Amino acid sequence: PDHHRPELATTYTAPRTDTERTLATIWSEILGVDTVGIHDNFFELGGHSLLATQVTSRLRQRLGVDVPVRALFTSPTPAGLAGVVSELGTADEAPLVPVDRDSGPLPLSFAQQRLWFLDQLTPGSAEYLVPFGLRVRGALDTGALGVAFTGLVTRHEVLRTRFVTDGSGRPAQIVDSPWSVTPVMHDVRTLPTADREPAALDIMAVEARRPFELEGGRLLRVDVVRVADDDQYLLITLHHIVSDGWSSGILARELRELYAAAIAGCEAKLPELQIQYGDFAAWQREQLSGEFLETQLAYWRERLAGVAALELPTDHGRPAEREGAEGDTVYFSVPSEVAEALRATASGQGASLFMALLSVFQIVLAR
Helix, strand or coil: CCCCCCCCCCCCCCCCCHHHHHHHHHHHHHHCCCCCCCCCCCCCCCCCHHHHHHHHHHHHHHHCECCCHHHHHHCCCHHHHHHHHHHCCECCCCCCCCCCHHHCCECCCHHHHHHHHHHHHCCCCCCCEEEEEEEEECCCCHHHHHHHHHHHHHHCHHHHEEEEECCCCCEEEEECCCCCCCCEEEECCCCCHHHHHHHHHHHHHHHHHCCCCCCCCCCEEEEEEEEECCEEEEEEEEECCCCCHHHHHHHHHHHHHHHHHHHHCCCCCCCCCCCCHHHHHHHHHHHCCHHHHHHHHHHHHHHHCCCCCCCCCCCCCCCCCCCCCCCEECCCCCCHHHHHHHHHCCCHHHHHHHHHHHHHHCCEECC
């Protein structure tokens, strides 16, 4: 997509206040749209929940206001969100700064601790692996690929972090020195042509489900499956405790730069990182502590007091402990008149109704 404002139902109206101008500028930067009007809907311009968190982060930096992400869903235009901003007080937060690495192991962020707990609960599970499979046609320099991934590991501490437990059973993260990444090579070129593709997919399916050990570190794997001399699959597997949806875009961009530089025999032109994820984890723990944390916990204790466990009717009995993620999807067709009605509601104000209807028609049966 180009950077021009798309055709929207609303006409363009220029910002009128400093807050609206700041909001329009932030949206333009994040969405890559050159012109943003005060009545333009963030999500109609291409926004989504991950980008919404970027908006709130930049508002905190530039206006000193802590805007909850949900506010962008209820007020998705600069004009509407400016009204929300005017009602909020200044965010009272300590700055996010690098933490002294000599002071001992770093804490886990709350998101990391959830994943660590789940790994302790069901060790060896592959449910929280994040695999990316790419088809690479043409020449692939695996040496340069290894150099590029080594550059990523060197650049991002979280990719060389081990998650260990202290004597009291509390988790902490330890950052290891950079390690050299060597892609694991698989070759199916000796098989008959018709068998190569299925064999390559089988190899990737096995590798994508092979679990990591959080205490052992090296929560990144790189596999290359050669299908032909100029045709191969590249499988990148990480654990969710060191990667998420936003990270994937960053890693993809930097991998491209590092690989191109390795091919050219020069240094990649990437900006130096001032903050690592461990710095954020320490900052988050410091912010969500003491009286503020107790206030948050007290709110939810009061809200959840006396709430009965929710027992939904199911198609058959469920075991006391969940047995992995096996399941199936049922595909079905609907009469043409229903399909036409769904298509008709997919425009304008009916889009939310369309999505609601789709959610009703999507049936997933858990085995």
